[in-house]
Amino acid sequence: MTNPLLEIEDLRVTFPGKGFRAKPHEVLHGASLTIDQGEVLGLVGESGSGKTTIGRAVLGLVKPSGGTIRFRGEDITHASSARRRQLAREIQVVFQDPYSSLNPALTIGDILSEPLIIQGYTKNDARQRVKTLLDHVGLPKDAAERIPKEFSGGQRQRVAIARALAPSPKLIVCDEPVSALDLSTQALVLKLLVDIQRETGAAYLFISHDLGVVRHISHRVTVISKGDLVETGPAAQVTSEPEHPYTQRLLLAAPVADPLMQEKRRAERKRLIEAQRQQDEQAGAVA
Amino acid sequence: MLPYILRRLGIGLLLAVLVTLITFWMLSFSFDGIAAGILGPASSPERIDALQEEMGLNRPVIIQYGEWLFHAVQGDFGISYFTSEPVVGAVLDRLAVTLSIVLVALLLSVIVSVVLGVLAASRAGVIDKTAQGISLLGLIFPNLLIAIVLVLLLSLNLKLLPATGFTPFSEDPLQWLRSITIPVIVLVINGISNMMAQVRGTMVGELQSDYIRTLRSRGISTGAIVYKHALRNAAAPALIVLSLEFIQMFGGALIIENVFALPGFGSFAFNSALQGDIPVIMGVTVFSTLLVVCVNLVTDLINGWLNPKARVY
């Protein structure tokens, strides 16, 4: 059995409180997960759950206050900036907001070649690679001379994906990559992500609040609530027949695009919430 | 809230000490010429040296400062080298004059700026263009020239107002008003230019906020929306400009006091600086610093009262 590509153990992150004398608060209470080579792990949670923080910790954008992150066996929890520069070849990111993740003043070509030049590419090699990348994500070749303002949200997200692919990374952290896109564009970009994953064999840490999206792309899914990972398992199981009460609520709360089925789901949800409430009461009465 | 105020005042006093220390240290480079300045350059070198020694100006700077500070915290700022009057009294007298001018100017500036700024932002069109024009005019012409031109026009040519001199309010309110009119006009022109642009800009931003639209959707009148909601939220940045303007006016008053021969704080500082009157200079510095500290504290308090998110106490 090969070692996992990414191993997170008991990760804790604490943010300082806002204001003069506010207490710091812990956002992650000891999260542990693994991702194997070529695997997509979906990380589902609502706002404030800490899902984005896990991603940022893996990328080195946030300093953990406890626990370890191991990449290919090496402890990268407190990696130096020099080491991070090397890791940039292997760990990349696609952010949620296609509008603020690309510098509006630079051309697409400049945006895509920046990470390459850092890694030692010559200008010509970089330009070649940019052409290849644009092709791979389905953008026209002349896009390199234009600026982000001239592209739609979906197209910009493709640029962001191309930027992540540039160094041929082993792991890509996808932080809600389709959440800010229109419905039709979502489907296309998601398909692009799946195709790329199949072709390149990169692993994804796919962060989202949408069970449906996660179901579509992940091999395994882990659910996070208020800083704790509550359930982990194969995608099919966790997203259709979850065992943890929180995941069950999450699943039934998502409306299904069929009026008659949605009516049924609504009734199911009411039943579930009632059942959970009774369970909580009994547990409270016993304790 | 009280502990916050006390803490701010405490920090303010510390800052004042620091400021006076730095100022004293910078001034100490000129101590060599003080005795000569008092006695006059024609005096013999021996007499100059003797006076220098007598005044204690040859001692290490930090000791001289320590002595000054020791007396200062007890309220004794010494006496002027040149006029022998106690510094505290002299400074306060002059301060009253300048404050009377500055406060009147500030009040007028605020009223005009707020009214014009709000109208410009909420009605747009002609009023907006006019307001922007007024603001621009005030910025284009140098303060100095405005003061001179007004004196020429109103006093010397038309003889409407006195060109120089100051009459205390207690002596004759009407004369007092007449004696401060031109200085106030000059300060107000400057004040309006800065403040109105700020008020207008902030108001325009506020009026385009989401919550304004939601309030409109409830059927609330336009007047209430502009003057109650938008203005209250626009007040905070405007207040900052206001406090800066107040400090600036104090400085601007300096030139005006000189042109109009008003016995104010600025000209007092100026003359004592020209002569090298160290005790007066230090007294002036302390009071100015404390003034700045108080203005900032009051601004923050008002800001906190208006804007609950900014409350730091």
Added chain:
Amino acid sequence: MSNLLSEATLIEEEKPTAPRRSAFRRIISDPQAVITGAILIIVSLLGPLAPLIAGHGPNDASLDAVNAPVGTPGYPLGGDQSGRDVLSRLLYSINTALESGLIGAGVAIVIGMTAGLIGGYFGARIRAIIEQVFNLIMTFPGLLLLIVLMPLTRGDHRTTMLIFGVMLSPGIYRIVRNVTIGVRNELYVDAALVSGVSTIRILGRHVMPVVIGPVIIQAAFLMGGAINVQSGLAFLGVGSAEIPSFGAMIASGFQNLYVEPFQFAWPALLLGVFTACLVLLGNALRDALEGARPKPTKVGKMLRAADAAAAGVQTEATCLLEVRNLKLAYPSPTGELNEVLSGVSFTLSEGETLGLVGESGSGKTQTAFSVLGLLPGEAVVTGGSIFFDGRDLLSLSENELRKIRGRDIAYVPQEPMSNLDPSATVGAQLVEGIRASTGAAKSEAKQRALELLERVGIPDPKRTFGQYAHEISGGMAQRVLIAGAVASRPRILIADEPTTALDVTIQAEILDLLRDLQEEMGMAIILVTHNFGVVADICSKLAVMKTGEVVEAGDVVEVFQSPQHEYTTMLLNSILDESDVRTDPPVNVTEQSNEVSR
């Protein structure tokens, strides 16, 4: 890959390419910038050239020239009371002014920009230290300090302006710091960090280009200020008598005003030119570099194009609301009208819940705001009618519309936090809205507000009543907004993506709430959304919008089961199937084939 490409170009209509004009070009094409800039450059050049142009030294005095009139040979602008050539002194004074401006502005910018970049980029702790230092600087009593330090500086304008520059630096610091923090928080900086870009490179490549603009603008204003201050000080007699300056010349000219007025006029004119040009240049630079700043528009004005049809008559008398052929446009920067609604039509009857569905740019939100009469001031209605209760809303005045708003037609916005007045309590806003739409007295309104808060599911109504927007959660804020909307039992509730900003579990609760409220109060609801699940949950009919038109409308069950328009079909097909799970196993690829080959 190829079919992906064709799908992409089919569906993602490319945005129209905006004409790219670099900042430099914009400055060049602004007459105000060009003229003032040219004047400044020409006049400034005269200064350093003074030794060549001036006929005399600045302090050369000659008895013949005392108070010489304009046009005296050798003294083209006259002589002053000491017999010095006015023109020569003027030219050398330009140098003094330039030095003052450059030193004052330069020092301020160097200190402020460096501190601002460091403080803005490197986090709160370093920033706090830097700001303590600047607090100290700001405590120094401004202009008075310059005076007070005269014994030290002897009034030398260079030293004085150096100190002045230090005093001005907090202003620059604040601006640079804010810009830097703004850029630091952008995701593209995070992306650069992940790519291993060094701090220096990020500062140079991403931060500086954004910082430069505001700094240049401030430089113009600072220079003007420095020259002004230095002139004022020189006027007062601060400074060496040897060094000519505008202030000194104005002072001596002022004394001689009735003898020879031109002695005063020349320096005054030149000082005025410098100041005015710098201010105007700064303004022009600001317009060119910062461009689109929000312009004020009259609150409550809704424009209607002159050629729009006059108020029509409602044809279908049975329905509550009829939107007929609504056309809306916005003026582009070049003045033409860009249409955003090209003839929208739909009806709404009592008790119905209409879902207005579409992607971004479809015009669904614009339609909703048109019904409410809450469009931005630049919007122009170019055609169509909106009938409510038999009247065409588009023909009513703002006052008449205000009576309908809040009372009969209410609004629930999308973003809960930004739609509450940050400086008023939740309760105060509710009460004000209730009084405006129902005319109730204050105590009555407060009672009603508390009842409503409880009805919408706020656990502790009294506590929430006294809280501010930033003290409650997003879900609670949305409930508060819904409470405010339904307070007057409106006939129509327009909800603009009311759950988009909320978590899915909260969304379900809010939708339940809306459904209950509708049943209880008999409201009709227009729900603007892009989420078909939400439509399926709560709507009885729907209208699909695409680029300003309704392409399909009908009963919810029918449209879902058999959509008629290809756009609707496409949208429904884009929805991820619940049974669509990833079946292929994790990719086990060897090292070599990891590369993206082509």
